[in-house]
Amino acid sequence: MKYLNLFLLAGLISCSVKTHLTIQKVVIYKHFRRAGSTAEVSSTFYYKYVDEIDTNKHPISELINKTKFADILNRAKASKHYPRKIGGIALGGEFYDHTNKHYFIICSPQYVVDMSSKINYAIENTDDQKFIQNTITQFEKN
Secondary structure, eight states: OHHHHHHHHHHHHHHBOOOOOOEEEEEEBSSOOSOEEHHHHHHHHHOTTTTTOOOSBOGGGGTSOHHHHHHHHHHSEEEEOOOOEEOOOOEEEEEEETTEEEEEEEEETTEEEETTTTEEEEOOOHHHHHHHHHHHHHHHHO
């Protein structure tokens, strides 16, 4: 029984992920794939030339407040990302947390995935969702 309790406790701890990000730079790609499995989307970041991904910085990257983006991710409910099919990818890009490069995708105003750290961010705050939606809208206009 003692081992069962330890196993259950370890499972509960591994389900929730606590992160604190300090973002120095955010880059949104001009073109990114719209769907795929976790492995396909992750490989897109590393083999950009195969999928004809345009990694040139989109002008919207200059409009994203990196501090606001970090605050949104820090407030969001973070959980481990398990491999699965991902659809409806609106934006793909990268951000830098200290010296670490993180590849990320935004699927909706409520859902951001850090593909490097394999963390899902469920954004529940409505003001944060509006900020993400405005970012997606600005991207689509340009």
